Amino acid sequence: MDYTVLGRTGLRVTVMGVGCGGPSRVGQNTGRTAEESTAIIREALDSGINFVDTAEGYGTEEIVGQAIKGIDRSSIVLSTKTSTFGKTTAEDVRTSLEESLKRLGTDYIDVYHLHGAILQDYDHLVSVAVPALQQLREQGKIRFMGITERFNADPQHAMLQRALQDDIWDVMMTGFNIINQSACQRVLAKAIQKNVGILVMFAVRRALSRPEILHETIQGLIKNGQLDPDDIDRDDPLGFLIHEGGAVSVADAAYRFCRHEPGTHVILSGTGNSEHLRANIASFARPPLPEADLARLKNIFRSVDSVSGG
Numbered sequence: 329m330d331y332t333v334l335g336r337t338g339l340r341v342t343v344m345g346v347g348c349g350g351p352s353r354v355g356q357n358t359g360r361t362a363e364e365s366t367a368i369i370r371e372a373l374d375s376g377i378n379f380v381d382t383a384e385g386y387g388t389e390e391i392v393g394q395a396i397k398g399i400d401r402s403s404i405v406l407s408t409k410t411s412t413f414g415k416t417t418a419e420d421v422r423t424s425l426e427e428s429l430k431r432l433g434t435d436y437i438d439v440y441h442l443h444g445a446i447l448q449d450y451d452h453l454v455s456v457a458v459p460a461l462q463q464l465r466e467q468g469k470i471r472f473m474g475i476t477e478r479f480n481a482d483p484q485h486a487m488l489q490r491a492l493q494d495d496i497w498d499v500m501m502t503g504f505n506i507i508n509q510s511a512c513q514r515v516l517a518k519a520i521q522k523n524v525g526i527l528v529m530f531a532v533r534r535a536l537s538r539p540e541i542l543h544e545t546i547q548g549l550i551k552n553g554q555l556d557p558d559d560i561d562r563d564d565p566l567g568f569l570i571h572e573g574g575a576v577s578v579a580d581a582a583y584r585f586c587r588h589e590p591g592t593h594v595i596l597s598g599t600g601n602s603e604h605l606r607a608n609i610a611s612f613a614r615p616p617l618p619e620a621d622l623a624r625l626k627n628i629f630r631s632v633d634s635v636s637g638g
């Protein structure tokens with residue numbers, strides 16, 4: 329597994345990270361037992377992945393805690409989040425962090441995020457939650473401060489564009505994928521200038537793992553004028569990516585697309601399925617997509633910023 333440096337944090341991280349939320353919650357949404365989910369995370373760590381993302385809101389912190397038990401803590405980069413609401417207080421943040429530490433069985437978090445912040449709440453969070461985060465950092469309970477967007481509700485990155493104007497955030501988590509590439513110009517370009525570490529979510533979610541949802545999404549984008557039907561084969565919109573020397577599947581193309589985009593550091597991948605885990609690890613070892621395929625993808629989806637693909 330390739331490593332990179334997570335922007336200004338200086339943390340050495342693998343380019344693939346285990347996501348413990350999303351539609352699968354490492355299998356907790358698809359009928360797996362806690363032991364089976366623990367085994368998936370362990371398998372990912374044993375394969376060389378060193379980055380794990382969870383959140384108080386996912387209900388998977390205890391599972392992560394079990395999976396990392398007995399492993400040298402300094403060999404793992406742990407990312408977790410406190411939920412944010414309009415009225416989040418400093419005390420909410422402190423209590424939330426203490427509970428996360430207990431569930432994870434650790435005494436520090438490497439990257440601690442405000443979870444799913446929206447633009448309307450941003451100023452309040454900066455005035456109330458950020459001082460609490462700074463205090464926790466001084467106490468050594470968190471190492472770096474992050475913020476994540478609510479991509480389904482904010483597919484145009486309004487909150488992260490605002491957050492990039494400040495010099496507060498070491499790490500940001502953005503939605504980015506083949507279908508909605510708008511983070512390139514709106515988030516990644518500025519994040520590169522500011523050396524902010526970038527975690528990518530939604531690389532593969534529903535539209536890029538289920539053909540019927542992809543079909544629906546494409547129809548919607550043609551209808552709302554963000555996609556030119558002349559650019560695309562409606563019956564098999566991403567079929568052109570799969571060929572010898574190209575991608576082996578849509579999910580493979582989707583992970584490689586994100587992994588090789590300049591400005592991205594860790595691409596999160598969540599699954600409750602061991603076969604998917606192994607396939608995804610293999611995708612991260614493959615080279616960028618062929619230039620002609622990449623150019624075609626960039627052209628087809630150049631105007632899309634209304635959907636998350638989730």
Ligand SMILES: NC(=O)c1ccc[n+]([C@@H]2O[C@H](COP(=O)([O-])OP(=O)(O)OC[C@H]3O[C@@H](n4cnc5c(N)ncnc54)[C@H](OP(=O)(O)O)[C@@H]3O)[C@@H](O)[C@H]2O)c1
Binds near residue numbers: 347478534601
């Ligand atoms: N606002 C936020 O802070 C926020 C929001 C969303 C997510 N996140 C974080 O980001 C991580 C990534 O989230 P995500 O939204 O990109 O979703 P995800 O958690 O990576 O889920 C990916 C989905 O695709 C399926 N899948 C994975 N590999 C596959 C493959 N090779 N072939 C077919 N299907 C495959 C999985 O189902 P199977 O179980 O069947 O494989 C799962 O349903 C999350 O786990 C979470 O840690 C953060």
